[in-house]
Amino acid sequence: MLIHSASQLLTLSGGPQRGNDLGRLGVIQDGAVLIHGEKIAAVGRSDELLANYPDEPEQDAEGKVVLPGFVDPHTHAIWAGDRALEFEMRLQGKSYLDILAAGGGILSTVRATRSSSLERLMSETRARLASIFNHGTTTVEVKTGYGLSMATELRMLQALLTLEREMPLELAITFLGAHAIAPEYHDRPDDYVDLICNTMLPVLKDWWPHHASEHALPFVDVFCERGAFNLEQSRLILETARALGFPIKIHADEFDSLGGARLAAELGAVSADHLIVTPDEDIDLLASSQTVAVSLPCTPFGLAEMRYTPARAILEAGGLLAIATDLNPGTAWCENMQFAIALACRYLGLTPAQAIAAATINAAAAIGRADQIGSLEPGKQADLLILSVPDYRHLGYRFGTNLVKTVIKKGYLYSV
Incomplete structure (x- = not known):
């Protein structure tokens, strides 16, 4: 499955973030993520992944934020x-x-x-x-x-x-x-x-x-x-x-x-x-x-x-x-x-x-699983969210409502 057209794909790549390094989101504008089975196979720009994987079933993020669960x-x-x-x-x-x-x-x-x-x-x-x-x-x-x-x-x-x-x-x-x-x-x-x-x-x-x-x-x-x-x-x-x-x-x-x-x-x-x-x-x-x-x-x-x-x-x-x-x-x-x-x-x-x-x-x-979850990187578990908002800053800015539109857990989609 290829999730594409994310306004911002937050990869959080590079491992746990210590001290003032905290906040390194690894944002890919117009991002996409390829999922094979329970794992992430690739991340990148939508145009690149759509061109490289034309036969994959597609899920349009419709210009919304995609980030790790x-x-x-x-x-x-x-x-x-x-x-x-x-x-x-x-x-x-x-x-x-x-x-x-x-x-x-x-x-x-x-x-x-x-x-x-x-x-x-x-x-x-x-x-x-x-x-x-x-x-x-x-x-x-x-x-x-x-x-x-x-x-x-x-x-x-x-x-x-x-x-x-x-x-x-x-x-x-x-x-x-x-x-x-x-x-x-x-x-x-x-x-x-x-x-x-x-x-x-x-x-x-x-x-x-x-x-x-x-x-x-x-x-x-x-x-x-x-x-x-x-x-x-x-x-x-x-x-x-x-x-x-x-x-x-x-x-x-x-x-x-x-x-x-x-x-x-x-x-x-x-x-x-x-x-x-x-x-x-x-x-x-x-x-x-x-x-x-x-x-x-x-x-x-x-x-x-x-x-x-x-x-x-x-x-x-x-x-x-x-x-x-x-x-x-x-x-x-x-x-x-x-x-x-x-x-x-x-x-x-x-x-x-x-x-x-x-x-x-x-x-x-904090639960000893940073090598498996918490970021969108090839080889890691396909746990991610599609939000209902176009910018990640809405997390924190807004409260009292659920901004999650879709949950993907181990490659399976669950609509909220």
């Missing part, structure tokens, strides 16, 4: 229930501790997810994944973490694997048993850390090849934050996971600077996410590493806070910056990477070009 490298997309009441409580001035005392917070979603039937859990998650895909995300990272018991965490993993096999959307799966201290262990958190390290992770290592043989091992993540896991506990969990062969990630420095970003750089984490209160010296350490800094602008927006990731400082230090939605039921129920791009332009100080690169090739690096 978005990659969302941080979501909590699998859960049951909602926390709409908590949203209203926050608007009425209730604090996080007030909400916890009323039975809210992460543990309310844990209760709902534990008690949910598998059918309900899959139905609710399926709807979210379909919306994610229709808004232009072709690969999404999804974390467990609303089970906090081996049985429920494995049920969530099985649900995700089943959903991926029935949908075009591709998943990068993360085990987040260390999302919060399980309620049964609230007064003995070190025992829960011991359970994660000595039971959950070894069981997962044995379980995975029998249920997901087509996938490499999942990521293991930890929420390093006051009230969740301290730095020493986070180190123990991540070092144990790494020793078992799992790639690692970390939630770091969202509310308190505990040293999570520094730990990520030291341990070679694939990404460190949030990074709202990361000190300058830790930004420098992160920027000198291969760890991707993932900003989640929908979360402070969802909390009506004005503290965002210091993206400009990360770029000035030479870091790798990506953006994600942080889709979750408590602080950021957002299934749309276009909105994350719009927020990144307004509150992170990124240009539309930088935000697009952070949502594609750098986001792919």
